[in-house]
Amino acid sequence: MASRKVVALPVDTIAEYAARHPKAPHLHFSYGTAGFRTLGVVLDSVLFRVGILAALRSKRLDGKTIGVMITASHNPEEDNGVKLVDPRGEMLEAAWENHATTLANASNEEFLDVLRQFVQTARIDLSKPSRVVYGRDTRPTGEGLVQALRDGLAAIGAEGRDAGITTTPIVHYLVKAINTKGTKQEYGEDSEEGYFEKMSEAFRKLVSGRARIPQLIVDCANGVGAPIVKKMTEYLGETLPIVLVNTAIDTPGALNHNCGADFVKTRQTLPPSLHGMMKPGQRACSFDGDADRLMYYFIDERGYFAMLDGDKIAALVAAFIVDLARLAGLADKVKVGVVQTAYANGASTKYLSERLPVRCVPTGVKHLHHAAEQFDIGVYFEANGHGTVLFSPSTIERLETHEPSTPAQSTALKHLNNLVQLINQTVGDALSDMLLVEVVLAHKAYSAIEWNSLYSDLPNRLVKVYVPNRNVFKTEDAERRLVSPAGLQPKIEELARRYDGGRSFVRPSGTEDVVRVYSEAVLRSQADELAFRVAGLVYDEAGGDLNRRPKEFL
């Protein structure tokens, strides 16, 4: 049997550092879909402990680099949060989400014991090295939280690498680039410059010889997208003329305020700061606070706002990739598929299903990502604008080695190989997705108007219902049907049947203490009516206080 050097936890050092990052007794933290997320000022102890956890995860995985991103994405500026990134640039393995929650909630007195116990049960070899790369967005609480994280790393003797103020997708990129360095699967140079170079080079190749791309307005949500897109414009030069708006990263309260991808998606309207700026038909897009979500939109000739959300991006991109695979002579060798959630607009599902396989999975990027891995090329987008395209390892190899038989095949193949480089395959990336959209528009010679007319969205409405206990709501069939409370699902279906094109579903949110109701129908008024009827049903069924029943619920 191979002997194993046993190293003990440096308990004295950890205790010393931990004393500087005490946990407030009344607080409870939970590692959910979006990692830990709450008010930034209460997260100090969590970041310290996450530092230790990230180091242990690295040791558990033989010293592979783990990522840590400090952000609260599209949430208000006073919020903050933290997410861990696994070695292939993916989200943290589910079992460790529970370990993270346990460690974060241990009292100050128990903390060392809980840690010791964890090291034992998770069978972590402490003699292994530990490496962690970390970044943060522009939030004012970020700097202090980075310090707490560094103390966690120092307490356990981990090697930390500071990626500075950067986007979530860049941290994912760095993790994958670091862990594949020097291997056959090398993902790219492990630096921010490497990221810009890889992507911009692919973009230039993909649009070379195409008509000049018209100007694009980019709303940076007053967040980290601003400095990052600005740097990217230097690499892109003339190939993509960009105007940046909402770049006030130092203005208190500006982050995500009346701007950004989430604002656009939930309000279905233009950020006020863009009023008067946009010519009819001109494309604009919004990032969210950590630049992993993207929404496109334009104002039509009549002055109406038109939104091109994650579903429209998926439709545009998937059809393009299917075409390229066919043109490259790989139609029956490379299976392209799309993954959506129940929130995908019914019209998008119809459009896509007529062209390629479409799968529906529960909400949350990790479900989409895993399902997309089942295809040779898997396109996934949430309606809210988070998504990417995954090329399986064998497909990447096939694309690299396939011998084209005609010049047309060769061109299509070259485009596919450049897409592999352009797309950030670790996670949704607003910047990479934006360049991808621009490539497809350039190739198809589509304006935003033509893109939008691929299909017409069904009017839809999302309603939050505050209930005493959202945990009584349980779903099946990728969250499209309720199994509990018993008897509610048939009532929802009965209501939906009364409306032309009616569809509605109910699920508990994974990130907020609410139950969400979604509905769509052919007419706007009917989508609204259906949503408010179902919301009323849910509210009453869950025992909501009749004196506080929202007026709009029917």
Ligand SMILES: CC(=O)N[C@H]1[C@@H](OP(=O)(O)O)O[C@H](CO)[C@@H](O)[C@@H]1O
């Ligand atoms: C309807 C909706 O937009 N839900 C969002 C939201 O999840 P909920 O579980 O619905 O709260 O936050 C998730 C994490 O950011 C995101 O993946 C998801 O799309």
Ligand SMILES: [Mg+2]
């Ligand atoms: Mg985000």
